[in-house]
């Protein structure tokens with residue numbers, strides 16, 4: 001198992017390979033980036049490389065007992081800590097402390113993966129910091145977070161940061177075409193909507209996603225209805241599907257960007273399969289009205305990231321998206 005097998009992460013791969021070649025292993029690594037771009041697989045590959053008794057160069061053999069245990073998730077020294085609910089709590093960090101009193105069980109390296117480290121509450125963060133200040137031997141901590149600013153600066157300063165970039169859309173689209181047999185248009189739109197997260201794109205039920213997207217476009221492109229009732233009903237549906245809300249807003253944002261784009265460079269739109277609807281919308285709306293709508297979606301995204309009331313935020317946004325319609 002070599003790092004090169006992790007798609008689209010050449011720089012982290014190069015860095016970790018050099019680190020292994022020099023045998024200079026930092027106590028703590030911080031893998032930043034969005035979900036689904038290979039951070040987990042990289043942590044596992046690193047654990048394998050460090051523990052494999054028959055490495056090929058600096059890469060794990062993938063065949064020995066140690067490699068098999070890690071691949072199957074049963075290696076006792078590969079420990080993963082995840083948020084328990086919303087937070088990683090102090091008890092979970094105390095658990096880590098307790099485990100660290102003992103040497104790695106299989107005599108190699110212990111890899112402690114702290115997923116979504118930003119979910120550590122203050123108490124847990126401080127306890128974690130204490131551990132990182134007096135690191136035990138033969139243990140590597142791998143913290144994952146979307147960005148360094150989500151963590152206490154004192155924790156970040158103890159870690160070697162490795163930034164994982166979103167995978168280029170073209171690459172994700174190509175893999176979706178090859179692996180999933182998707183047509184080019186669907187693959188491209190899915191790649192753009194999932195923002196370079198290959199894991200997310202691959203885990204999507206494509207037929208369901210297409211139906212969901214069509215219905216969203218239908219509702220958003222006909223939002224100029226005269227009665228306000230359908231708008232509130234739409235707000236209720238959107239805000240009720242919490243796990244899809246962020247995706248829905250991204251899709252709505254992409255829609256209005258496309259309507260705007262259609263006025264200037266129609267060959268650069270993303271939602272090519274809705275070209276007729278886009279043409280109509282772009283003829284109906286002025287640039288300034290469209291810019292206001294993009295801003296309204298952006299404000300809603302910002303508000304929701306700060307845990308604003310979802311229903312209210314969406315209602316306000318939809319009212320803005322409706323207003324200004326019909327101007328030229």
Ligand SMILES: [Zn+2]
Pocket residue numbers: 052053054055060061062063064065066067
């Ligand atoms: Zn091996």
